[in-house]
Amino acid sequence: MSTINIKRVKTTDIELKDRLVSIQRVAKVTKGGRTFSFSAIVVVGDENGVVGFGLGKAKEVTEAIAKGVDDAKKNLVKVPILNGTVPHEQIGKFSGGFVLIKPAAVGTGVIAGGAMRAVLESAGVHNVLAKSKGSSNPHNVVKATVDALTKMRDAYTVAQTRGIDLNKVFNG
Numbered sequence: 506m507s508t509i510n511i512k513r514v515k516t517t518d519i520e521l522k523d524r525l526v527s528i529q530r531v532a533k534v535t536k537g538g539r540t541f542s543f544s545a546i547v548v549v550g551d552e553n554g555v556v557g558f559g560l561g562k563a564k565e566v567t568e569a570i571a572k573g574v575d576d577a578k579k580n581l582v583k584v585p586i587l588n589g590t591v592p593h594e595q596i597g598k599f600s601g602g603f604v605l606i607k608p609a610a611v612g613t614g615v616i617a618g619g620a621m622r623a624v625l626e627s628a629g630v631h632n633v634l635a636k637s638k639g640s641s642n643p644h645n646v647v648k649a650t651v652d653a654l655t656k657m658r659d660a661y662t663v664a665q666t667r668g669i670d671l672n673k674v675f676n677g
Contacts, residue, residue, distance in 0.1 A: 512583035514555050519581075523549045523574045524623045526558075527643040528566060546620075546643055547573030549581070550627025556654065557581035558624065558647050582651065585659035589631035592660070597653025602645030603638040606653050620646040628654060 526546040533540045543566050550556040559576025563569040585592050590608040597604045604621060609632040615625050617635035620643040625633055637646050664671045 514557075514581040514583050516578045516581065519551050519555060521549045521551055521555075521578065522627065523547055523577065524627055525570060525573075526620050526623045526647055528569070531562075543569040545569040545573045546647060547577050548623045548627045548647065549574060549577040550624075550629065552627065552629040554584050554586050554629055555581055556584060556624060556628040556651065558651060560644070582655050584628050584654040585657050585662070586629055587659060589629075590633055591630060591654075592657055595653045595656050597649040597651070597656065599648035599652055600645045601640035602642065602649035603640075604646065604649045604653050605636045605638065606650070607634040608632075609634045618646070619643070621650045623647075624650040624654070 524547065526548055528543060528545045531542050531544055542562060542564050544560060544562045546558065546560055547570060548556065548558045557577045557580040559573045559580060561569040561572030561576060563572055589611065591606055592608065594607045611632055613632040615622055615630065615633055617625055617633065618637045621635050621637055624647055625635065660671060660674050664674045
């Protein structure tokens with residue numbers, strides 16, 4: 506399990522939609538007073554298995570969001586999606602953020618909190634049960650969710666790695 510295939514994706518010829526997860530106003534105190542700047546966490550995805558996240562910092566909100574989108578396009582990964590849900594249950598961790606993602610039946614919808622919801626919907630997952638444990642910091646939750654999604658493996662990948670037939674994966 507230690508060798509995880511992170512499938513990087515290039516942004517060419519992909520129609521990506523961006524979502525703003527969180528925006529923070531940050532103050533730097535100088536002798537002349539406070540200097541304000543903004544940091545934005547943005548998630549981009551094609552709603553068909555490709556998702557990425559980015560962080561942008563700037564003096565103005567629009568610039569921060571634009572920088573976040575550019576950063577997110579550099580960090581795109583491909584995640585497996587079967588029938589609008591994830592292939593199996595998975596735990597993702599990053600720093601203090603822990604997330605649990607479970608597959609769900611058709612018609613369930615995306616049952617997840619704010620930052621997780623943005624990542625899952627951008628990835629194209631339509632039915633999923635998800636729980637965020639630990640840190641509620643959007644940075645950690647987004648990174649833990651992407652970690653869980655990159656650890657996902659579909660049956661075809663498992664069969665290929667083990668060097669066995671696809672039917673044997675399910676039937677033992």
